[in-house]
Amino acid sequence: MSHPQNAAEFLKNQAKAKWHDETLWFVRDKRDRISKTIPEWENLRNLASQIKDNVLANLGSYLEQFEQNAIKNGIHVHWAKDGDEHNRIVLDILQKHHCTAIVKSKSILTEECHLNPFLEKNGVEVVDTDLGERIVQLLHQPPSHIVLPAIHLKKREISELFHEKLQTEKGNEDPTYLTHAARLHLREKFLGAKVALTGVNFGIAETGEFVVCTNEGNADMGVHLADVHVACMGIEKILPRRKDLGIFLRLLARSATGQPVTNYNSHFRSPAPGKELHIVLVDNGRTAQLAREKFKNSLKCIRCGACMNTCPIYRRSGGYSYGSTVPGPIGSILSPGLDMKKHSTLPFASTLCGSCSDVCPVKINIHEQLYEWRQEITKTHGELGKGLSMWIAAGIFKSPLAYKISGGLMRKALKVLPDSLIYHPINAWGKSRDLPEAPKESFQQWYQKNRS
Amino acid sequence: MSSRENILSAIQGIALESKPLPEIPDFGIPGEVEATFVQSIQGNKGEVMDKAEFESWLAAEKHSKIISRSASFPDASNLYLPADAHELNDLDLAILDGQFGVAENGAIWLEDAELGLRVLPFITEHLVIVLDRNSLVATMHQGYARIGDASSGFGVFIAGPSKTADIEQSLVVGAHGAKSLRVVLV
Numbered sequence: 001m002s003h004p005q006n007a008a009e010f011l012k013n014q015a016k017a018k019w020h021d022e023t024l025w026f027v028r029d030k031r032d033r034i035s036k037t038i039p040e041w042e043n044l045r046n047l048a049s050q051i052k053d054n055v056l057a058n059l060g061s062y063l064e065q066f067e068q069n070a071i072k073n074g075i076h077v078h079w080a081k082d083g084d085e086h087n088r089i090v091l092d093i094l095q096k097h098h099c100t101a102i103v104k105s106k107s108i109l110t111e112e113c114h115l116n117p118f119l120e121k122n123g124v125e126v127v128d129t130d131l132g133e134r135i136v137q138l139l140h141q142p143p144s145h146i147v148l149p150a151i152h153l154k155k156r157e158i159s160e161l162f163h164e165k166l167q168t169e170k171g172n173e174d175p176t177y178l179t180h181a182a183r184l185h186l187r188e189k190f191l192g193a194k195v196a197l198t199g200v201n202f203g204i205a206e207t208g209e210f211v212v213c214t215n216e217g218n219a220d221m222g223v224h225l226a227d228v229h230v231a232c233m234g235i236e237k238i239l240p241r242r243k244d245l246g247i248f249l250r251l252l253a254r255s256a257t258g259q260p261v262t263n264y265n266s267h268f269r270s271p272a273p274g275k276e277l278h279i280v281l282v283d284n285g286r287t288a289q290l291a292r293e294k295f296k297n298s299l300k301c302i303r304c305g306a307c308m309n310t311c312p313i314y315r316r317s318g319g320y321s322y323g324s325t326v327p328g329p330i331g332s333i334l335s336p337g338l339d340m341k342k343h344s345t346l347p348f349a350s351t352l353c354g355s356c357s358d359v360c361p362v363k364i365n366i367h368e369q370l371y372e373w374r375q376e377i378t379k380t381h382g383e384l385g386k387g388l389s390m391w392i393a394a395g396i397f398k399s400p401l402a403y404k405i406s407g408g409l410m411r412k413a414l415k416v417l418p419d420s421l422i423y424h425p426i427n428a429w430g431k432s433r434d435l436p437e438a439p440k441e442s443f444q445q446w447y448q449k450n451r452s
Numbered sequence: 453m454s455s456r457e458n459i460l461s462a463i464q465g466i467a468l469e470s471k472p473l474p475e476i477p478d479f480g481i482p483g484e485v486e487a488t489f490v491q492s493i494q495g496n497k498g499e500v501m502d503k504a505e506f507e508s509w510l511a512a513e514k515h516s517k518i519i520s521r522s523a524s525f526p527d528a529s530n531l532y533l534p535a536d537a538h539e540l541n542d543l544d545l546a547i548l549d550g551q552f553g554v555a556e557n558g559a560i561w562l563e564d565a566e567l568g569l570r571v572l573p574f575i576t577e578h579l580v581i582v583l584d585r586n587s588l589v590a591t592m593h594q595g596y597a598r599i600g601d602a603s604s605g606f607g608v609f610i611a612g613p614s615k616t617a618d619i620e621q622s623l624v625v626g627a628h629g630a631k632s633l634r635v636v637l638v
């Protein structure tokens with residue numbers, strides 16, 4: 001299904017769609033408020049962007065330096081060119097340790113590689129330990145947001161799920177009660193796991209260490225109780241120097257949730273005595289993206305989710321409407337690089353209002369890249385065949401004028417439209433580009449009339 | 453060709469314009485360091501106490517299983533650090549020394565030497581970190597300057613108790629790790 005079709009599905013539940021929109025806006029607003037308490041905020045964003053530019057310009061040598069230092073620290077380093085190889089490497093490690101059950105903290109990379117279904121097919125039970133991820137795992141769903149995996153669910157649904165799976169009281173929807181039930185349930189899993197898997201937020205070339213950030217402490221509970229820690233890391237996660245972490249840790253949590261720092265920021269340099277530490281360095285399309293001059297900046301992403309929280313389309317269409325591992329604006333410039341045909345409608349799931357680029361802590365020109373992808377997709381439309389809407393074929397987005405107007409139009413209109421119109425399923429605000437067709441009066445006229 | 457060579461040669465084949473690595477200026481904070489630190493910890497749902505307040509809290513609480521590795525409270529322990537970390541599952545209270553604290557966000561740095569077992573500050577029901585008030589720094593930049601090139605196998609910035617907001621964005625303290633954090637400034 002295309003993004004507009006999926007968005008229409010999401011908008012059928014108007015009350016929930018409204019809640020989703022407002023909740024993410026609230027997170028965005030928290031980000032704004034905390035960023036304004038740091039006078040050097042823009043400076044930090046510039047520095048982060050420059051550091052990442054430098055990383056991309058020297059990625060090969062930083063990776064080699066990272067590997068060399070990690071090995072010196074007693075870490076086993078593996079390289080995987082794609083998701084399949086990554087999955088096989090992880091399975092090999094598990095089989096060597098006769099391990100049939102693992103705990104896993106948040107890793108978008110392992111979602112991207114479809115590790116869970118692969119391991120389950122091979123007889124390994126995988127328990128996601130981040131609360132939001134555990135919730136969606138019990139529902140057999142993927143996360144709908146990279147930082148807030150269960151943001152599409154209401155507490156009633158979670159209460160029903162926990163009643164069924166964790167035997168909580170029927171009808172008890174208290175988040176504290178439900179969270180503590182999950183704590184007890186997952187505590188057992190932590191105590192029983194021989195191998196723990198984590199993602200990586202940052203890998204440091206000069207020291208060979210890597211950093212994992214959580215608020216729940218689930219990554220640490222897993223790895224420190226297990227005998228073996230496997231960390232899965234996209235090759236773009238490298239930073240040159242330990243002190244660069246000062247910049248990135250200041251930006252990450254503030255951009256993600258509006259908190260000053262994540263509560264646990266763990267630096268892994270070498271395994272604890274008697275234990276084993278593995279890193280899997282994964283390409284899976286990253287070198288191909290690096291070779292695309294117009295799109296390589298997307299590799300600077302630190303997965304904070306701010307561009308999702310601010311995006312008028314994401315907020316009104318939900319993470320699943322994108323049909324890709326990373327949803328939202330950044331997902332819409334990463335995914336077409338992996339599979340242009342499958343993700344051809346994503347770059348159009350945007351108003352090009354530029355809000356994503358404004359909040360991005362590493363200053364990725366997200367909305368410009370969305371526009372560039374539209375050009376690419378429109379150009380290759382003939383090869384891609386059907387599946388693209390008529391209006392794309394009509395070349396509306398080749399017109400710089402349409403580009404200019406549509407951005408401004410959405411920006412202003414969303415402030416003045418009544419909810420019933422915005423969240424109405426047959427309306428288009430959630431459905432990216434369908435709106436501008438057949439206006440009864442010009443937007444200028446309408447806006448003048450309705451503004452007061 | 454191995455995947456390692458595959459990846460590295462793919463990167464080498466891309467013409468990449470060189471980009472300089474910027475130097476990081478020494479940013480400060482507007483407020484006073486200790487007051488800002490206290491505010492940050494409270495904002496993260498932790499509590500800050502002085503030594504006397506902590507001692508009377510400890511006496512009143514009557515925790516049954518306590519491990520103290522703090523040089524300031526050597527006699528507070530009633531348990532030894534076990535050989536197997538799993539035995540810490542029913543630990544009530546861990547008292548640890550922090551190396552330094554960061555005012556802007558309340559993050560406190562601990563390494564293997566302070567932890568004894570890496571799981572200790574996570575698995576304990578309640579966590580107390582003892583900090584020399586002279587060890588506070590303003591920002592993360594100064595924090596990393598303090599860490600320098602220390603080579604501990606593990607180090608962690610802890611800024612508050614374990615928390616989550618994954619159910620309808622309602623903040624709940626005590627997800628998997630410690631349900632409370634008290635910072636004792638000495």
Ligand code: SF4
Binds near residue numbers: 301
């Ligand atoms: S693109 Fe920028 S704003 Fe979006 S998730 Fe990545 S770092 Fe965050």
